[in-house]
Amino acid sequence: MAVSRFWRKLRHRYNLIGTHCTTCNTYYYPPRKMCPQCRRDGRIEECRFKGKGVIVTYTVIHAAPENKAVQTPYVLGIVQLDEGPRLTSQIICKPDDARIGMRVQSVFRKLGEDSEQGMIYYGTKFIQD
Amino acid sequence: MTNIGIVSYGAYIPRYRIKIEEIAKIWGDSPDAIKNGLKVYEKSVPDIDEDTATMAVEAARNAVKRKNIDTTRIEAIYTGSESHPYAVKPTSTIIAEAISASPILTAADVEFACKAGTAAMQMCMGLVKSEMIDLGLAIGSDVAQGAPGDALEYTAAAGAVAYIIGRDELAAEIEETYSVTTDTPDFWRREGMPYPEHGGRFTGEPGYFKHVTLAAKGLMEKTNTAPEDYDYAVFHQPNGKFPLRVASLLGFTTKQLKPGYVAPYLGNTYSGSAMMGLAATLDVAKTGERIFVTSFGSGAGSDAFSITVCDCIEEIKNKAPTVQHLLENPLYLSYGMYAKHKRKIKV
Ligand SMILES: [Zn+2]
Numbered sequence: 339m340a341v342s343r344f345w346r347k348l349r350h351r352y353n354l355i356g357t358h359c360t361t362c363n364t365y366y367y368p369p370r371k372m373c374p375q376c377r378r379d380g381r382i383e384e385c386r387f388k389g390k391g392v393i394v395t396y397t398v399i400h401a402a403p404e405n406k407a408v409q410t411p412y413v414l415g416i417v418q419l420d421e422g423p424r425l426t427s428q429i430i431c432k433p434d435d436a437r438i439g440m441r442v443q444s445v446f447r448k449l450g451e452d453s454e455q456g457m458i459y460y461g462t463k464f465i466q467d
Numbered sequence: 468m469t470n471i472g473i474v475s476y477g478a479y480i481p482r483y484r485i486k487i488e489e490i491a492k493i494w495g496d497s498p499d500a501i502k503n504g505l506k507v508y509e510k511s512v513p514d515i516d517e518d519t520a521t522m523a524v525e526a527a528r529n530a531v532k533r534k535n536i537d538t539t540r541i542e543a544i545y546t547g548s549e550s551h552p553y554a555v556k557p558t559s560t561i562i563a564e565a566i567s568a569s570p571i572l573t574a575a576d577v578e579f580a581c582k583a584g585t586a587a588m589q590m591c592m593g594l595v596k597s598e599m600i601d602l603g604l605a606i607g608s609d610v611a612q613g614a615p616g617d618a619l620e621y622t623a624a625a626g627a628v629a630y631i632i633g634r635d636e637l638a639a640e641i642e643e644t645y646s647v648t649t650d651t652p653d654f655w656r657r658e659g660m661p662y663p664e665h666g667g668r669f670t671g672e673p674g675y676f677k678h679v680t681l682a683a684k685g686l687m688e689k690t691n692t693a694p695e696d697y698d699y700a701v702f703h704q705p706n707g708k709f710p711l712r713v714a715s716l717l718g719f720t721t722k723q724l725k726p727g728y729v730a731p732y733l734g735n736t737y738s739g740s741a742m743m744g745l746a747a748t749l750d751v752a753k754t755g756e757r758i759f760v761t762s763f764g765s766g767a768g769s770d771a772f773s774i775t776v777c778d779c780i781e782e783i784k785n786k787a788p789t790v791q792h793l794l795e796n797p798l799y800l801s802y803g804m805y806a807k808h809k810r811k812i813k814v
Contacts, residue, residue, distance in 0.1 A: 386567075
């Protein structure tokens with residue numbers, strides 16, 4: 339991952355900061371500058387998600403890229419935040435413990451690193467609530 | 468005179484533990500001899516994706532949550548650690564962003580072996596007292612390093628503690644602090660080396676006991692207090708044995724130590740050690756009670772604090788996980804999994 343690309347999204351990754359359209363009361367993560375439903379009538383404000391949600395679906399990763407290999411097997415899931423939006427995230431639990439519908443909450447973890455010399459990427463993952 | 472002290476605090480301990488038996492088995496040591504010698508039975512281990520920065524963020528977020536702090540009021544962040552993830556790129560910058568205190572604040576990382584966190588507290592105390600800042604955040608966080616097979620491996624643990632220092636709505640007032648610092652080569656790590664070196668078993672006397680005793684006695688003299696004036700006492704816990712011995716040398720009782728004596732089931736959390744003991748004590752302390760704290764960092768030095776618990780403790784109690792809660796429900800690792808967690812083997 340390019341350092342610059344990560345850095346631009348860092349705030350959103352660290353704190354689950356997205357957007358909210360006050361016209362139709364829809365929440366977006368990652369943040370959107372325009373509401374696709376309301377278009378010009380949409381009023382967008384920044385919002386910080388509480389970090390609580392539920393697992394919609396998940397898969398267990400056994401073969402991962404080199405920089406994530408040490409973590410295998412790990413759970414990758416789609417989490418629906420209580421405010422509505424869905425996002426893909428690693429779920430920190432034993433693969434056998436993961437289940438659809440499990441309540442989760444956000445935690446701050448290392449997402450990865452380029453190499454021993456490179457940047458370390460931090461951000462949000464989920465654990466059982 | 469302006470009163471200063473702890474407005475809020477938060478701790479973090481990873482879920483994983485390894486038992487002394489599991490490590491002793493690998494190196495052919497007697498687990499009973501180790502447990503009796505060190506008075507440590509198990510220690511915390513970080514998850515594979517946890518490091519000093521992630522634990523510091525979790526502790527800082529717990530401190531913010533406990534008192535529902537407006538994080539833009541935090542105008543200084545100092546993070547004490549000897550395991551900062553970067554050699555150049557401050558851990559405090561990551562914390563500032565992760566608690567949304569950025570960008571209007573001063574920040575720096577602090578290093579002084581196991582007492583970097585209490586040094587960070589003193590830095591915040593000075594800035595708060597002089598009214599240069601509103602609130603300061605002082606953190607001790609470490610993923611302690613011990614070379615495989617070294618005696619340190621039995622105690623080197625992981626954890627973080629964060630204190631928000633301010634002037635108003637104090638949960639505990641810090642009345643006085645007293646420090647000693649000398650050039651003592653009891654423990655060191657050269658730049659670029661993965662594990663620390665130490666002077667072996669003799670390091671206890673010229674290092675830990677000398678400095679803790681000097682600082683503790685100095686503080687009691689400065690404040691005109693004696694051990695019996697305090698309800699609780701916390702000393703740096705490189706193992707379970709040293710704090711018991713130094714307490715008895717100084718005239719403190721095991722009853723005073725009890726709530727903050729966390730090393731037996733946690734290990735040595737280095738920069739977080741004395742601060743974790745203080746957090747565990749604040750978890751149970753009541754208004755008006757007094758706490759005596761002395762940290763120690765190899766190299767070497769000690770910071771001692773005289774603290775009195777205030778009314779505001781009641782409203783922030785149980786608003787964030789207690790140290791006792793964080794110690795509950797551990798997940799035990801085999802040595803193989805432990806090595807993977809600590810990256811002692813390269814994959
Ligand atoms: Zn809309």
